[in-house]
Amino acid sequence: MSADRAPRIVLAEDSVLLRDGLVGLLTRFGYEVVAAVGDADALLAAVAEHTPDVVVTDVRMPPGFQDEGLHAAVKLREERPGLPVLVLSQYVQRAYAAELLDSGDGTGVGYLLKDRVGQVEEFVDALREVAAGGTVVDPEVVRQLLRRRRDPLARLTPREREVLALMAEGKSNGAIAKALVVSEAAVGKHIGSILTKLDLPPADDTHRRVLAVLAYLRS
Amino acid sequence: MTVWQALGGRGYLRSAWPWRAGAFLVSGALFGAVVLVGIVAGVAVGAATAVVLVGLPLLVLTALAGIPVAAVERWRVRTARVGDVPAGAHRVPDAPGLARWLVVRLKEPETWWELAYAVLLALVLWPLDALVVTFAAGVPLFLLATPLLVAVDGEAKVVKLWTVDTWPAATGAALAGGVLLLVGAYVLGVAAGARAEVVKALLGARGQDSARVAELVRSRVRLVDAFEAERRRIERDLHDGAQQRLVALTMRLGLARLDVPPGPLADQLATAHGEAEKALAELRELIHGIHPKVLADYGLEAAVADAADRSAIPVDVHLDLPGRLPRPVESAAYFVVCEALANVGRHSGASRAVVSGGHDEERLTLEIRDDGRGGADIGGGTGLTGLADRVSVLDGRLFLSSPPGGPTLLRVEIPCRPTEPRA
CATH class of the missing domain: 1.20.5 (Single alpha-helices involved in coiled-coils or other helix-helix interfaces)
Structure with a gap:
């Protein structure tokens, strides 16, 4: 995507009310919604036609109202490596997150609870992060994962756990520092300590770091 | 109209009822004789060769002879319309295969009532049928035919006792035969009706009950x-x-x-x-x-893992399934796990719980255990009662072991086969 034109988005959402709302929101924040469709097949067709910069899709869509949107997203990522896809779901599930993150190389992908669109600015930040090749996972998924792996995580201090959760959401060191009201250097120290305690290789690249954490949590 | 109503009504003699009653009794006599021969042969040959084990299957087969006999008898009653006998109510085996069928048949009372009826038919009922037909129809017809016999042979022996050789006597015998035939028609009707009642008494009543139970079971599933x-x-x-x-x-x-x-x-x-x-x-x-979407989309394993994630206390999950199971089974098993984990969190004081299970060829087995203080009761106001009902609809079982002081173990077993093997 180039800076001098609006990022082009293909949006798939079967609820007309929500689709119109999302188009309004995205337009307001400078995106160009080139196609807004209501089912997974139309999504695949629209992506083929418009080759957008980002795809935003719902999970549950006609005809089966199962997880059509998720499968379409996985398919798109396999067919078009590097196409950023943000998946919105009525509720988040580890299993869905795993399927999505395993597709492609795990970069330029986001999985958010649909509720998050209410926090308009955070939602747009997440979309930007995904469009820029980052990985964004809903805090709810992270919470599920953290709850699951209690024992090894018990070694982390409460502050380190906070940092880990924010890391897994794809936040940069600066963003984490801002959220926790500490210095970036302190965040860097926490991260080093977390990666050591979890036996993860140190990494600079934000999304690689997220992936490492998620891979560890999922294993 | 039953044969009893027909007997009381006008026009019985001109209707088809006496004919149907006669046919019912004649076929009963013939069939009974065949059954007698069959049973005697089966038992004799079976017993004689039982020593060398060849006879044992034959004896089992003879024990099952009541099943076809009862089927024929019910059919005869229905076809002759002399009575009202409901269809047999043998259980449908829960798995295919001859061995399973044999076990189910030998275990259910229906089979043994039918065998009892077959023995009664072979020893008592068919001679009675034959006797009634002989006296109610055979003798009157013979008397009616006396004039003809006298004309041809010059004499006729009625019931081997009374020799008729004169025309007046022959005419008298024919008249008596005519009257007796009219009476005999009624006797046939009464005998056929009574005989149908015997069939109904031995093969009907319980059948009706089990038919009702079967319908109740089906409606519960619905x-x-x-x-x-x-x-x-x-x-x-x-x-x-x-x-x-x-x-x-x-x-x-x-x-x-x-x-x-x-x-x-x-x-x-x-x-x-x-x-x-x-x-x-x-x-x-x-x-x-x-109704969690993850259950519909990813099946029981993922849904149980999800339930474990949401639990207030740490839960380890060791669940290995061959693929998707029938939806009602997945659903029942999932809600059992949820309820069990909720109870663990609420009442047990446990610090951890384990959900384990798997699927062998025939059934899904799940166990939820905790290290809490025990004393749980399936009827004690927990949601487990409803879940036990739900599991039993699927022919499954729910066991709870929760001695005071713990630990608590809840086990659910549901017979089922995978619908989609894992890809």
Whole structure:
């Protein structure tokens, strides 16, 4: 995507009310919604036609109202490596997150609870992060994962756990520092300590770091 | 109309009833004789060769002879319309295969009542049938034919006792035969009706009960299916309706907040926004409790893992399934796990729980154990009673072991086969 034109988005959402709302929101924040469709097949067709910069899709869509949107997203990522896809779901599930993150190389992908669109600015930040090749996972998924792996995580201090959760959401060191009201250097120290305690290789690249954490949590 | 009503009504003699009654008794006599030969042969040959084990299957086969005999007898009663006998109510084996069929048949009382009837038919009923037919129809017909016999042979022996050789005597015998034939027609009707009552008494009443039980079982299954379908419908309606609207609402409120300068109105909007988000979160939990999507999309393993994630205490999951199971089984098993984990969290004081299980060829087995203080009771106001009902509809079983002091072990077994093997 180039800076001098609006990022082009293909949006798939079967609820007309929500689709119109999302188009309004995205337009307001400078995106160009080139196609807004209501089912997974139309999504695949629209992506083929418009080759957008980002795809935003719902999970549950006609005809089966199962997880059509998720499968379409996985398919798109396999067919078009590097196409950023943000998946919105009525509720988040580890299993869905795993399927999505395993597709492609795990970069330029986001999985958010649909509720998050209410926090308009955070939602747009997440979309930007995904469009820029980052990985964004809903805090709810992270919470599920953290709850699951209690024992090894018990070694982390409460502050380190906070940092880990924010890391897994794809936040940069600066963003984490801002959220926790500490210095970036302190965040860097926490991260080093977390990666050591979890036996993860140190990494600079934000999304690689997220992936490492998620891979560890999922294993 | 039953044979009893026909006997009391006018025009019985001109109707088909005496003929049907006669045919019923004659066929009964013939069939009974055949059954006698069959049973005697089966028992004799079977017993004689039982020593060398060849005879044992034959004896088993003879024990099962009541099944076809009863079927023929019910058919005879229905076809002759002399009585009302409901169809047999043998259970349908829960698995294919001859061995399973044999076990089910030998275990159910129906089989043994039918054998008892077959023995009674072979020893008592068919000679009675023959006797009635002989005296009610055979003798009168012979008497009617006396004049003919006298004309041909010059004499006729009635019932081997009374020799008729004169025309007046022959005429008298024929007249008597005519009268006796009319009486005999009624005797045939009464005998056939009584005989049908015997069939009904031995092969009917319990059959009717088990037929009713079978229908009750089926209707219970239908009810549970309807319940399940209703849950899915409610989940879908909430998802498509209220949830989407609430998401749209929070989004509009979020957008509105961007446009409002700081002040009282912005604060009000922020509160409203927060309330809407809370409502949305609660609705999401509610929908998840009604029918979790992960169960529909990914099956029991993922759904149980999800339930474990949500549990208040640490839960280890060791569940290995060959693939997807029938939806009602997945659903029942999932809700058992949820309820068990909820009870662990609420009452047991346990510090951890383990959900383990798997599927062998025939059944799904799941165990939920905790290290709590025990003393749980399946009828003690927990949601387990309803779940036990739900499991039993699927022919499954729920066991609870929870001695005071613990630990508590809940085990559920449901017979089923995978619907889709794992890809």
